[in-house]
Amino acid sequence: MMEPLFNIDFKKIPSSSGKEAAERKKNFELFLKGGLPGKKDENWKFSDLNFIINRNFKNITNNDNYKFDEKIELVNDFDHNKIVIINGSLKSYDLQSEENGKVKIENLKSLDRSYNRLKNNLDYLNKALSIGGFNLEVQKNYKCKKPIIIYNYFTENLNNKIINNSNKINISQNSELTLIDYNIGKNSKFIKNTYEEINIDKGAVLKNIILQKSKSNGYFYKNISGTQNYNSSYQNFILSSGPKFNKIELDINLEKEKSSCYILSGLNLSKEEHQEIKTQINHLAPNCKSFQKIKNVLDSDSIGVYQGKIFVKDIAQKTDAYQLSKALILNDQAEFNAKPELEIYADDVKCSHGSTSGSIDAEAIHYLMTRGIAFREAKKLLIKGFLNEIFDNIPEEKIRIFLEKSMAEQIDEIR
Amino acid sequence: MKNEELKNQDYKYGFTTEIENFKAPKGLTEKTIRFISEVKKEPKWMLDWRLKAFNRLRVLTEPNWQKPKYPKINYQDLYYYSAPKSFKDKPKSLDEVDPKLIETYNKLGIPLNEQKRLSGVAVDAVFDSVSVATTFKGELDKKGIIFCPISEAIQKHPDLVKKYLGSVIPISDHYFATLNSAVFTDGSFVYIPPNTRCPMELSTYFRINASETGQFERTLIIADKGSYVSYLEGCTAPMRDENQLHAANVELVALDDAEIKYSTVQNWYPGDKDGVGGIYNFVTKRGACRGKNSKISWTQVETGSAITWKYPSCILQGDNSIGEFYSIAITNNYQKADTGTKMIHLGKNTKSKIISKGISAGQADNTYRGLVDIGAKARNSRNYTQCDSLLMGNKCGAHTVPYIRNKNSSSTVEHEATTSKINEDQLFYCNQRGLNQEEAVSLIVNGFCKEVLQQLPMEFAVEAQKLVSISLEGSVG
Numbered sequence: 001m002m003e004p005l006f007n008i009d010f011k012k013i014p015s016s017s018g019k020e021a022a023e024r025k026k027n028f029e030l031f032l033k034g035g036l037p038g039k040k041d042e043n044w045k046f047s048d049l050n051f052i053i054n055r056n057f058k059n060i061t062n063n064d065n066y067k068f069d070e071k072i073e074l075v076n077d078f079d080h081n082k083i084v085i086i087n088g089s090l091k092s093y094d095l096q097s098e099e100n101g102k103v104k105i106e107n108l109k110s111l112d113r114s115y116n117r118l119k120n121n122l123d124y125l126n127k128a129l130s131i132g133g134f135n136l137e138v139q140k141n142y143k144c145k146k147p148i149i150i151y152n153y154f155t156e157n158l159n160n161k162i163i164n165n166s167n168k169i170n171i172s173q174n175s176e177l178t179l180i181d182y183n184i185g186k187n188s189k190f191i192k193n194t195y196e197e198i199n200i201d202k203g204a205v206l207k208n209i210i211l212q213k214s215k216s217n218g219y220f221y222k223n224i225s226g227t228q229n230y231n232s233s234y235q236n237f238i239l240s241s242g243p244k245f246n247k248i249e250l251d252i253n254l255e256k257e258k259s260s261c262y263i264l265s266g267l268n269l270s271k272e273e274h275q276e277i278k279t280q281i282n283h284l285a286p287n288c289k290s291f292q293k294i295k296n297v298l299d300s301d302s303i304g305v306y307q308g309k310i311f312v313k314d315i316a317q318k319t320d321a322y323q324l325s326k327a328l329i330l331n332d333q334a335e336f337n338a339k340p341e342l343e344i345y346a347d348d349v350k351c352s353h354g355s356t357s358g359s360i361d362a363e364a365i366h367y368l369m370t371r372g373i374a375f376r377e378a379k380k381l382l383i384k385g386f387l388n389e390i391f392d393n394i395p396e397e398k399i400r401i402f403l404e405k406s407m408a409e410q411i412d413e414i415r
Numbered sequence: 416m417k418n419e420e421l422k423n424q425d426y427k428y429g430f431t432t433e434i435e436n437f438k439a440p441k442g443l444t445e446k447t448i449r450f451i452s453e454v455k456k457e458p459k460w461m462l463d464w465r466l467k468a469f470n471r472l473r474v475l476t477e478p479n480w481q482k483p484k485y486p487k488i489n490y491q492d493l494y495y496y497s498a499p500k501s502f503k504d505k506p507k508s509l510d511e512v513d514p515k516l517i518e519t520y521n522k523l524g525i526p527l528n529e530q531k532r533l534s535g536v537a538v539d540a541v542f543d544s545v546s547v548a549t550t551f552k553g554e555l556d557k558k559g560i561i562f563c564p565i566s567e568a569i570q571k572h573p574d575l576v577k578k579y580l581g582s583v584i585p586i587s588d589h590y591f592a593t594l595n596s597a598v599f600t601d602g603s604f605v606y607i608p609p610n611t612r613c614p615m616e617l618s619t620y621f622r623i624n625a626s627e628t629g630q631f632e633r634t635l636i637i638a639d640k641g642s643y644v645s646y647l648e649g650c651t652a653p654m655r656d657e658n659q660l661h662a663a664n665v666e667l668v669a670l671d672d673a674e675i676k677y678s679t680v681q682n683w684y685p686g687d688k689d690g691v692g693g694i695y696n697f698v699t700k701r702g703a704c705r706g707k708n709s710k711i712s713w714t715q716v717e718t719g720s721a722i723t724w725k726y727p728s729c730i731l732q733g734d735n736s737i738g739e740f741y742s743i744a745i746t747n748n749y750q751k752a753d754t755g756t757k758m759i760h761l762g763k764n765t766k767s768k769i770i771s772k773g774i775s776a777g778q779a780d781n782t783y784r785g786l787v788d789i790g791a792k793a794r795n796s797r798n799y800t801q802c803d804s805l806l807m808g809n810k811c812g813a814h815t816v817p818y819i820r821n822k823n824s825s826s827t828v829e830h831e832a833t834t835s836k837i838n839e840d841q842l843f844y845c846n847q848r849g850l851n852q853e854e855a856v857s858l859i860v861n862g863f864c865k866e867v868l869q870q871l872p873m874e875f876a877v878e879a880q881k882l883v884s885i886s887l888e889g890s891v892g
Contacts, residue, residue, distance in 0.1 A: 042480070046820075314809045329824040332791060340830070342815040347806035347836040355819055358827035 005053070005060060006032070006162075012064035013131060027128035034121040043120060046305040046337040047247055047276045053191065053219065056244075060191065062129055063087055063161040072151060075182070077405070078398035081148040083134065087155055088165035088192065090134045097146040101139070103177075108135040108168055122221055126195045129164040133194070136168070138175040138204075147178035147207075147399065154183075154218060158190035166195040171204040171232075178207040178396070183240065185216030192218060198226035198234070202256075205233045209399075211406065212242035219245040230256035237390065238265035238277060239403060241410055247276040254281065254288040254316075263292045266390035268383070268410045269302035269334075276305035283316040283346075294325040295390060297383050298334035299414055308353070309341040316346050323353035328360055328386055330414070376415070383411050426684060429654030432519045436543070436625050439496035445469060448597055451496050455566045455600075458573065468586045468596035475590045482782045482814065483722045483751035485695060488660060495598045497543040497625040516542060523622065523651060537562060539603045539619045541632060551615065561606040562617050565633055568604035575606055579637055583666040583703045583730070592699040595631045595664040602632035602663070607642035607673070616645050616872055623652035623683070623694070629660040636666070638673035640706065645676040647875055650719070652684045656692045658721060663698045671706030671733070676714070678871050680879055683719035690749025690778070693721025700727035704736035704765075712739040714870045716879045717752060718886040726784065728757035731765035731793075738767040741867040743879075745886045746779030746811070755785035755802075755816075760793035760826070771802040772864050775811040776887055782814040789826045796826040804834040805863055807856075807887070857884040 010024060037043065038050035053060075068086045082094040083105060095103050109132050138144060171177055200206050220243050228234055240246055252261050267275055281290040296304035306325040327336035340353040360382055368378035387407055394400045439450045448469055452462040477488075499513055520540055537551035539562065555562050561572060569576050586596045603619045623630045638644055652659065661683065667675050677700075686693025696719075702711035713727040723746075729738030740756040758767035767787065775781040783802045804813035815832045837859055845855035861868070861880055868876055868883075 317809070327821070329821060332823045332825075334824065335820070335822045337821075338817075338819040338830075340815075340817060340819075340832075342804075342832060342834055343812070344804070344806065344814065344834050345812045346809045347811075348809075349806075350835060352831070352833040353815070354832070355817070355830040356828060357819070357821040359824045 003059060005058065007059050007061050008129065009062060012062050013129065024128045027124045031121050031124040031128060034124070037120050037122065041120070043278065043307070046307070047274060052245055052274070056189065056219070057160055057191070060160055060162050063158060063163050063190070065155070065157060066091070068153060068155060072153075073184070075149060075402065077402040078147070080146050080180075083148060083150045084153065085134070085150060086153050087158065088133065088163040088194075089131055095148070098144055099142070102142040103139070103144060104137045106135050108132045108166065122193055123195065123223065126164045126166060126193050129162070130166045130195070131164065133165040133167040137170045138172055138177050140172045141174045143176040144178065147180055147396075149180045149182050152181060152183045154185040154188065154190065154216070156186045156188055158188035160189065162191040162193065164193045167197070169196065169198045169206070171200045171206045173201045174203040176205040178209070178399070180209045180211060182211050182213060183216065184213045185218050185243070187217055189217040190219070192220050194220075194222040196222065196224045198224060200226065200228045200232040200234055202229045203231045204229070207235045207237075209237045209403070210240045210248070211403070212240040214242060216243045218243045221247050221249075223249045224251065226250070226252045228252065228254050228256070228259040228261065231258040233260050235262040235393065236264070237394065238263070238267070239390070239407065240275070241268045241273075244272060245274045247278065249278045251280045252282065253284055254290065255284050257285045257287045259285070260289040261291070262393065263294075264390045264393060265294045266387040266407065267295070267304065268297045268387065268407070268414075269299065269304055270413065271300040271302065274303045276307070278307040280309045280311065281321065283310070283312040283319045283321060286315060286317045286319070288316065289320045290322070292323045293390065295387055296327040296336060297330065297387065298327060298336055299330045301331070301333035303335045303337070305337045307339045307341070309343065310351060310353070312344040312346050312349055312351065314345040317348045319346060319349040319351065321349070321351045325355045326386075327357035328383065329357060330360065380411050380414060383414065384408065387411070426654060428523060428651035428682065429684060430522070431653040432515060432624050434513065434515050434624070435500040436497050437500045438494045438625070438628070441492060441494055443490040443493070443495065443598070447495050451598060451600060454496065455569070457566075457569055460573075460577065461569050464581070464586070465597050468593050471587045472590070472593045472597055475593055477590045481724055482753045483724065483780065485658070485722055488695075492627070493660065494625065494628040495631070496600055497628045499542065519622070520620070523620070537615050537617050539564060539617075541601050541603075541619060541621045543623060543625050543628060543630065554614070558611055558614065559608040560611065560613055561604065563604055565602045565604040565635060572604070572606070575637065576604070576635070579666065579668055580635055583668060583701045584664050584699055588699065591662040591697045592664055595633060595662050595699070599631045599633035599664065602634040604634075605636040605644060605646065607638045607644045609639045610641040612642065613644040616647055618647040618649070621648070621650040623659060623661065626655060626657065629662065632663045634663070634665040636675055636677070637668045638670065638675050640670045641672045643674045645872060646678070647872060648677070648679045649682070651682055652694055654684050654687070654692065658693060658695055660695050660697070665698070665700040667702030667711055669702065669704050669706060669709035669711050672708045673706060674710040674712075675702065676712045677702070677727070678714040678875055680716045680875055680882065681719050681723070682882060685719045685750050686721040686748065688748050690721070693750070694719065696720035696723045696725065698725040700725060701730065702728065702738070703730045704733050704738060706736070707733045708735045709733050710737040710739070712741075712870070713756065714741045714867065715743070716867070716871070716882065717742070717744040717754060718882050721750060723752040723754055726755050726757055728759070729767065730759045730761065731767065732761050734762040735764045736762055737765070740769045740771070741870045742771045743774070743864045743867045743883065744772070744781055745774045745883060746776070746781045747886055748777040748779060750779045752780070753782040753784055755783045757786040758788070758798060759786075760789045760796040760798070763792070763794050763796070765793055765796045767798045769798070769800040769802070770866050772867055773802065773804040773813055774807070774860060774863070774887070775804070775813050776807040778810045780812045780814070782816060783832075784816040786818040786820075787828055787830070788820045789822055789828060791822045794823055794825045798828045800830040802832045803863070804832070805860070806834065806836050853888065856887065860884070860887060
């Protein structure tokens with residue numbers, strides 16, 4: 001008899017009532033019935049999670065240790081507000097740069113949110129085991145003075161643990177926020193399953209940067225579900241190179257006119273890394289814009305995946321949607337898989353997508369070498385040029401320099 | 416000949432030929448399969464092959480991942496074999512063929528009489544489940560080219576058929592391919608001997624006539640080393656309120672330095688304005704570039720059928736082999752098309768090119784679905800894909816679902832897709848020069864499709880251009 005993969009202790013989750021505990025157990029049963037998604041599931045075709053988890057984990061338990069007494073290594077390249085999260089749970093925050101009461105953050109109880117669309121089995125798992133997370137709200141007509149960095153710490157003792165958490169972000173009318181998710185992991189090998197709900201109201205702007213500090217043994221899945229109101233803007237920069245496995249699923253509904261959504265990603269994957277970005281942009285109203293640019297550099301035996309879907313409803317005339325995925329494959333063991341999908345029901349639209357994958361241009365390398373630049377330097381220069389394009393859309397210079405710096409460190413590791 | 420049914424002028428091939436039929440008993444049973452095999456006077460190995468497929472079919476289920484959904488087909492309520500009665504004893508020459516049949520083909524513009532026919536095209540005419548006639552046989556024989564109905568090939572060239580049948584589309588491939596393997600009735604068989612260039616275009620014309628009948632044809636084309644063949648395929652069916660199933664299998668094998676060019680103009684009855692009737696065109700087409708430097712090129716113009724569901728594919732096994740796919744899919748009214756290709760790169764330096772043009776009007780749905788898979792050993796491979804969609808009105812849909820897999824660092828894959836409507840400026844420009852709206856649309860659409868149309872052999876290209884215009888009639892305004 002094989003040992004069960006999960007060994008969950010519900011007592012570790014602080015459930016407020018018996019009813020909630022029963023609800024959690026029910027969801028866990030539902031999860032076990034379907035199991036982890038595998039390659040037979042269209043959404044997981046290129047990332048067989050069931051296989052990956054079974055190969056790397058056994059006897060997975062839920063974490064209940066949030067102790068943390070180390071000093072936080074702060075980013076000192078630019079001034080910012082801070083939120084500290086330890087193993088998925090909100091620990092402390094410092095919003096001193098902002099006017100009092102304009103930005104609110106609080107602990108989010110696990111089940112007081114809608115889960116408006118249960119998409120896959122991992123959502124059931126999250127619903128069953130979520131320890132909550134944060135609820136962030138920016139008040140009406142307030143433009144945040146400084147960006148917020150969320151320091152996502154993962155401690156040393158998380159081996160074979162699973163963390164489920166859920167966050168809610170609400171950007172009210174005409175307000176603005178830049179939010180940086182900064183993952184800092186230690187060596188432990190764990191799974192994290194996050195559900196995030198984002199609501200961007202009329203005329204509001206949210207810039208979200210997802211960044212990984214260093215290599216991590218973590219296996220991440222994040223499901224972001226967003227709704228956008230009239231003339232709102234959402235910009236997401238995914239720069240999370242480093243974890244062993246990472247899948248970010250974005251489901252954005254452009255519900256009202258003139259809203260726009262940008263998803264840009266620059267990833268640099270190396271040995272035994274597997275990353276997938278899956279997007280679904282639903283154009284539900286006329287005159288909306290979406291733009292996606294996904295760039296992958298794949299070294300060693302890494303696997304990069306992009307599954308993007310643009311859906312245009314019949315009333316969503318004058319839609320402007322664009323999707324581009326590019327991959328540089330540096331090694332024969334590396335692999336790039338893409339499925340850029342269009343589903344269009346309105347005729348007066350401009351929708352296009354492109355996808356390319358291939359090796360580094362040998363002629364460009366040759367050109368640089370004839371100018372006295374060594375092979376490795378030339379290669380790095382070209383990779384840098386390939387990835388740095390993503391940052392063009394970040395106007396704040398200090399943040400851009402900080403991101404370029406962390407990218408340069410990663411590229412430096414390429415042989 | 417009944418002419419009353421020809422109410423709708425748009426589909427001019429919608430007539431029925433009233434001819435006495437000889438049918439297999441209804442239903443998909445082992446008995447039916449034995450019946451087909453017996454009527455065809457097949458050897459035992461062929462019957463065994465069919466039964467093997469039938470046994471496999473019992474455990475398979477119909478696929479349901481595709482976009483166009485269709486009501487459940489009752490496989491027990493279909494005839495799997497239908498032939499004109501006069502075919503019970505096969506006519507020896509064209510003079511013995513029922514004049515009604517010859518008239519049917521004349522009406523379709525496919526005269527079987529060789530003198531009348533444009534020289535340079537040899538035709539195999541398939542009517543429901545049997546091949547009616549094959550023209551220019553003598554001339555082809557001289558070069559050693561075999562072009563005959565597959566049922567004849569099973570008897571006369573069993574070694575070739577045994578060797579290649581099912582080698583590209585295995586018996587257990589998927590539901591409809593397996594169904595075809597079990598019950599296929601007729602189709603064409605082509606063998607081009609080494610270092611031979613087929614002197615004329617080979618062509619098969621498929622006609623569904625009988626009602627409640629499924630057509631299951633099977634085509635097998637083998638181009639031996641250094642040979643070349645260009646093959647055309649055309650199809651029509653009468654107008655009926657019922658949906659008829661057409662599940663064909665086409666297998667191509669190209670050996671070293673061989674080239675096969677396969678062109679289809681598919682014009683099955685698409686159903687009426689309200690989406691009643693029409694053919695379900697569930698076809699499996701696959702070619703294997705087995706040899707070095709071989710090439711397979713698919714060109715298709717899909718204008719008919721209520722539902723089209725096919726992916727002509729290339730397996731690029733041989734080093735330096737080339738696969739091409741050119742497609743125009745036009746859907747109007749309630750038609751649905753889910754079509755595309757698969758390019759599987761296995762050999763070194765393999766190249767593939769995909770050009771797909773989808774046009775949807777009315778309430779139609781048009782999907783491009785394709786796979787480009789570059790294997791780890793397919794070094795220095797190259798793919799270029801372009802799929803463009805044109806939408807007319809906001810009740811129709813255009814979708815693109817490409818799957819791209821690249822597993823080595825020396826190969827390049829490029830994919831582009833656009834979706835738009837007909838440019839107002841272009842329309843205005845044409846109107847200004849005295850073209851009415853419909854003429855202008857037809858002109859612009861033909862321009863949109865030009866890249867694909869020019870791949871077709873000359874006789875077909877003219878026909879296809881007309882077809883493109885007719886299919887979209889009444890969709891503007």
